[in-house]
Amino acid sequence: MADNILKFSLNRATNVEKLDHGNLLSVCHLRDTFTEAEIRMVVKMPELEIAEISGHFRHIYLDGIDNLDDSLKKVLGVRVGAGMLKIIKGLLGEAENLDQIVYMVEECCHGVILHLTKKVLLKAPDDPAGRQEFYSEMVKKSIRLYDRCAAFAKGSPLVASLEAEKRAGGRF
Numbered sequence: 120m121a122d123n124i125l126k127f128s129l130n131r132a133t134n135v136e137k138l139d140h141g142n143l144l145s146v147c148h149l150r151d152t153f154t155e156a157e158i159r160m161v162v163k164m165p166e167l168e169i170a171e172i173s174g175h176f177r178h179i180y181l182d183g184i185d186n187l188d189d190s191l192k193k194v195l196g197v198r199v200g201a202g203m204l205k206i207i208k209g210l211l212g213e214a215e216n217l218d219q220i221v222y223m224v225e226e227c228c229h230g231v232i233l234h235l236t237k238k239v240l241l242k243a244p245d246d247p248a249g250r251q252e253f254y255s256e257m258v259k260k261s262i263r264l265y266d267r268c269a270a271f272a273k274g275s276p277l278v279a280s281l282e283a284e285k286r287a288g289g290r291f
């Protein structure tokens with residue numbers, strides 16, 4: 120039987136850990152049927168600036184990215200926060216072989232944001248209705264959390280009131 124060209128697998132994970140000196144290490148891994156890539160980023164605390172970054176990208180059909188680490192160094196000093204995607208795209212470019220890298224750098228940044236949000240998440244009420252309202256209000260106040268993890272993904276009960284507000288023509 121011929122190979123089934125429709126077979127595809129994708130695994131993407133972002134992990135954040137606190138380093139000994141208080142900075143954060145955010146690592147985004149991507150492995151799919153055609154690609155193996157990783158971005159490693161150190162974010163300086165409390166400034167939230169990208170202090171170190173490196174990575175690799177291999178794809179069986181796309182050419183390699185020459186001097187990827189040199190390209191990534193263009194984002195050194197960028198502050199994790201509002202407007203970072205536009206800045207990252209502007210610095211790295213939007214070439215076909217860089218679009219996945221831009222996304223992975225952004226994922227590393229969002230991982231840092233979610234890591235720092237953990238303390239707020241622990242303040243949620245114990246009752247399910249109160250918890251749902253708490254999380255919904257939290258995402259409204261920090262909209263960049265929306266669709267950045269499974270809990271705040273489109274269609275999640277935790278963002279249902281936010282999405283209803285959007286459908287009704289709200290500010291979201």
